[in-house]
Amino acid sequence: MGRRNDHSRQEIREMALQVAEKIVAKEGLQGLNARKIASAIGYSVGSLYIVFENLDDLILQVNARSLDQLYTVISKTEQQCRQPDACLLALGQAYLEFAMEQPQRWRTVFEYQRTKDAEIPSWYRKKIFRLFKLVEKPLLEFMPTLEPHLCAQTARALWGGVHGICILALTGRLEIVGADSVQNLMELLITNYLAGLKNVQGTPCTPEEGTTQECKA
Amino acid sequence: MGRRNDHSRQEIREMALQVAEKIVAKEGLQGLNARKIASAIGYSVGSLYIVFENLDDLILQVNARSLDQLYTVISKTEQQCRQPDACLLALGQAYLEFAMEQPQRWRTVFEYQRTKDAEIPSWYRKKIFRLFKLVEKPLLEFMPTLEPHLCAQTARALWGGVHGICILALTGRLEIVGADSVQNLMELLITNYLAGLKNVQGTPCTPEEGTTQECKA
DNA sequence: ATAAACAATTGAACACCGTTCAATATGGGG
DNA sequence: CCCCATATTGAACGGTGTTCAATTGTTTAT
Numbered sequence: 001m002g003r004r005n006d007h008s009r010q011e012i013r014e015m016a017l018q019v020a021e022k023i024v025a026k027e028g029l030q031g032l033n034a035r036k037i038a039s040a041i042g043y044s045v046g047s048l049y050i051v052f053e054n055l056d057d058l059i060l061q062v063n064a065r066s067l068d069q070l071y072t073v074i075s076k077t078e079q080q081c082r083q084p085d086a087c088l089l090a091l092g093q094a095y096l097e098f099a100m101e102q103p104q105r106w107r108t109v110f111e112y113q114r115t116k117d118a119e120i121p122s123w124y125r126k127k128i129f130r131l132f133k134l135v136e137k138p139l140l141e142f143m144p145t146l147e148p149h150l151c152a153q154t155a156r157a158l159w160g161g162v163h164g165i166c167i168l169a170l171t172g173r174l175e176i177v178g179a180d181s182v183q184n185l186m187e188l189l190i191t192n193y194l195a196g197l198k199n200v201q202g203t204p205c206t207p208e209e210g211t212t213q214e215c216k217a
Numbered sequence: 218m219g220r221r222n223d224h225s226r227q228e229i230r231e232m233a234l235q236v237a238e239k240i241v242a243k244e245g246l247q248g249l250n251a252r253k254i255a256s257a258i259g260y261s262v263g264s265l266y267i268v269f270e271n272l273d274d275l276i277l278q279v280n281a282r283s284l285d286q287l288y289t290v291i292s293k294t295e296q297q298c299r300q301p302d303a304c305l306l307a308l309g310q311a312y313l314e315f316a317m318e319q320p321q322r323w324r325t326v327f328e329y330q331r332t333k334d335a336e337i338p339s340w341y342r343k344k345i346f347r348l349f350k351l352v353e354k355p356l357l358e359f360m361p362t363l364e365p366h367l368c369a370q371t372a373r374a375l376w377g378g379v380h381g382i383c384i385l386a387l388t389g390r391l392e393i394v395g396a397d398s399v400q401n402l403m404e405l406l407i408t409n410y411l412a413g414l415k416n417v418q419g420t421p422c423t424p425e426e427g428t429t430q431e432c433k434a
Numbered sequence: 435a436t437a438a439a440c441a442a443t444t445g446a447a448c449a450c451c452g453t454t455c456a457a458t459a460t461g462g463g464g
Numbered sequence: 465c466c467c468c469a470t471a472t473t474g475a476a477c478g479g480t481g482t483t484c485a486a487t488t489g490t491t492t493a494t
């Protein structure tokens with residue numbers, strides 16, 4: 001088959017991405033390959049390489065969409081809550097919920113590392129940044145005295161923790177008996193972390209309980 | 218070449234694992250393949266499949282060794298510390314240090330998922346369990362009133378958090394400027410979490426700060 | 435209307451991967 | 465010394481991602 005002009009490049013790109021999303025959601029990253037995508041959209045492999053630089057590029061786009069959807073979910077959660085501490089807890093649980101409802105897509109986002117040593121593009125980084133921003137906002141309401149840099153650090157520490165629980169849960173390394181226990185872990189982490197924040201910042205440093213870090217600020 | 222009896226199967230196995238460890242440490246999981254291992258130990262690919270079920274099996278063994286080495290490091294750290302809170306902080310930092318000094322090996326342990334749907338063998342699970350035990354011990358000293366199950370949960374929440382910070386740091390998703398800032402994140406997470414634990418467990422539940430969970434116990 | 439120029443599309447081909455197994459070469463027992 | 469049991473091989477198979485000469489339909493010029 002030669003020229004047929006059935007679809008524009010943008011359209012082919014869009015079709016490929018939609019198919020790839022479905023495959024990733026159903027079979028995970030392992031189930032995804034160029035020939036499968038190509039045949040599903042009725043084009044050949046060669047056409048994929050006109051529209052995408054390579055498969056890494058394609059997967060990056062799929063992940064970008066997952067991040068966008070995650071942002072939508074998290075953002076809605078953030079808008080619906082009132083008290084900052086309850087808000088942070090709700091954000092963590094929304095994050096966990098997304099991860100558990102779309103495990104394959106979520107895992108693909110965070111486990112996939114490009115083969116090439118190419119840097120993560122800045123537009124993709126921004127999608128991660130704005131997720132952090134959603135955490136920093138209620139955190140600043142919760143601790144208004146936090147200077148911006150420390151707030152960013154505090155948010156990243158908390159979100160790293162939330163993320164870690166999700167990963168260990170999804171990869172089956174938490175090994176917890178019981179149905180909703182991952183949610184409990186999440187609540188434990190967030191509430192204790194926040195309570196500690198309030199406590200440490202609000203009280204003078206006591207030598208037998210504080211370590212060293214908090215006394216400086 | 219036919220029979221030569223240069224090495225026993227155990228010896229071939231050992232040689233293969235040592236070579237595989239080096240390759241993983243230097244080039245990561247992506248740099249590892251059967252032919253490379255085979256040529257490095259002076260045998261053919263076929264011999265590898267006599268000694269290992271498949272590459273997944275081989276990688277599992279490599280990861281088991283990484284877990285053992287991690288356990289050694291963490292265990293030593295645990296033995297050297299005095300106060301339980303300082304101990305937990307030291308454990309987290311030792312974990313982070315291992316992850317950053319052996320990034321490829323550490324990532325291979327946690328990011329690799331077997332292709333086959335085969336379960337993780339129980340002897341491998343035990344290696345993960347005993348790592349958690351090292352966390353639960355000082356945690357119980359820190360909070361002697363914790364019932365065993367809640368202690369296990371509390372340890373897993375904390376360790377999930379520690380793990381998450383490591384992962385995000387290693388995959389370049391934290392985006393922190395400065396040298397030792399990941400260490401600071403780790404300290405933030407652990408000290409705040411511990412302070413919160415003490416605070417929440419020790420004081421009666423106040424409606425405006427506590428969420429819901431801690432008031433039940 | 436016809437031809438020439440152009441561009442979209444293909445799919446065979448290449449180099450790699452994990453895995454298998456018939457063929458083979460050899461150490462050691464009779 | 466011969467023969468056999470077996471340790472070892474490596475070509476072969478089906479699967480990757482990726483490339484690019486060849487092909488074929490569309491458009492433009494005459």
